Amino acid sequence: MFEKGESAARNELLLSFKSLGNANVMIQKIFNMIGQSKFFEDFTVNDVEKLTSFMHAYEVEAGTTIIREGDIDDYMLFIIEGRVNILKTDSNGERRPMTIAGPGTTLGEMSMIDGEPRFASCIALDATTFAVLSRESMVEIIMEEPSFGSKILIKLITMLSQRLRSTSSELVHYLEHSQTQAI
Amino acid sequence: MFEKGESAARNELLLSFKSLGNANVMIQKIFNMIGQSKFFEDFTVNDVEKLTSFMHAYEVEAGTTIIREGDIDDYMLFIIEGRVNILKTDSNGERRPMTIAGPGTTLGEMSMIDGEPRFASCIALDATTFAVLSRESMVEIIMEEPSFGSKILIKLITMLSQRLRSTSSELVHYLEHSQTQAI
Numbered sequence: 001m002f003e004k005g006e007s008a009a010r011n012e013l014l015l016s017f018k019s020l021g022n023a024n025v026m027i028q029k030i031f032n033m034i035g036q037s038k039f040f041e042d043f044t045v046n047d048v049e050k051l052t053s054f055m056h057a058y059e060v061e062a063g064t065t066i067i068r069e070g071d072i073d074d075y076m077l078f079i080i081e082g083r084v085n086i087l088k089t090d091s092n093g094e095r096r097p098m099t100i101a102g103p104g105t106t107l108g109e110m111s112m113i114d115g116e117p118r119f120a121s122c123i124a125l126d127a128t129t130f131a132v133l134s135r136e137s138m139v140e141i142i143m144e145e146p147s148f149g150s151k152i153l154i155k156l157i158t159m160l161s162q163r164l165r166s167t168s169s170e171l172v173h174y175l176e177h178s179q180t181q182a183i
Numbered sequence: 184m185f186e187k188g189e190s191a192a193r194n195e196l197l198l199s200f201k202s203l204g205n206a207n208v209m210i211q212k213i214f215n216m217i218g219q220s221k222f223f224e225d226f227t228v229n230d231v232e233k234l235t236s237f238m239h240a241y242e243v244e245a246g247t248t249i250i251r252e253g254d255i256d257d258y259m260l261f262i263i264e265g266r267v268n269i270l271k272t273d274s275n276g277e278r279r280p281m282t283i284a285g286p287g288t289t290l291g292e293m294s295m296i297d298g299e300p301r302f303a304s305c306i307a308l309d310a311t312t313f314a315v316l317s318r319e320s321m322v323e324i325i326m327e328e329p330s331f332g333s334k335i336l337i338k339l340i341t342m343l344s345q346r347l348r349s350t351s352s353e354l355v356h357y358l359e360h361s362q363t364q365a366i
Contacts, residue, residue, distance in 0.1 A: 119351065156340050157292075176273045
């Protein structure tokens, strides 16, 4: 079902972070951030507890690179506390800030699913805690709890669709603008 | 699981197309287009037959609007034969061509899942046949065949991820270009 991303150096960064153990130790903080999260908006308390039990929590200091563009990893993460800067390298090799993500935001879901290299880098602006959902855990959820697994997958599709709509709209705007300049 | 998109005028266009019945009447043509399709690339013959049995086939003449930007629909489609022009309305109200899609391409998967209005219009360039997967059928697949349902959902996520990577890259390119012009 998931064939790619089996590189040896996979998840290299993740192994360097301070582990807080199973994410259910953070359950109260996770409930605190849920109000800010599109991902969890139609999840029941039971769903959140179930998903959390499949996740691992980590904390990092401000300035830490959480996700490095180009890396081969196989997990996504949910920011529990702290803000994260998202940067993408442009063709001159310079890192261009794209957006800032806060508690409740999911990061890295594309690589979790498709195994392609990380598209952008994520650097902690504050001391940041986050919960990690690995591809392996996602497969476990799908096998053990297929209906809950579908709910998560549908959620991911919804979020990607929304991001694609907004990115495509921005692109149409720029194309329009650049054509206007050319006239 | 899918709460939105229950508008009265839902699927209005679809009802105007010539129905060819269950898509399994087109199974040979569907097998013919599979080689060109990213969606089906790791599907078994059995998977394709199973999915096809949940779909309905339609044919339209050249010039027909297959999907209309802004409409509330709840289905996606697979082009079996013919080419389709994808257009998006810009802020001046003009339709801007975005790309041309051929056999094997999926269209409209975002609205099938998230129930938001159609993002762009799709107009047949040739006489075109396509197979439709409705949200209702998708729910049926998830309920009746959860593991197959997950396979389709993962496929949709992979395709959306790839599209998001490519659209975001284009956007970064334009942002870079516009900044260079400003210097």
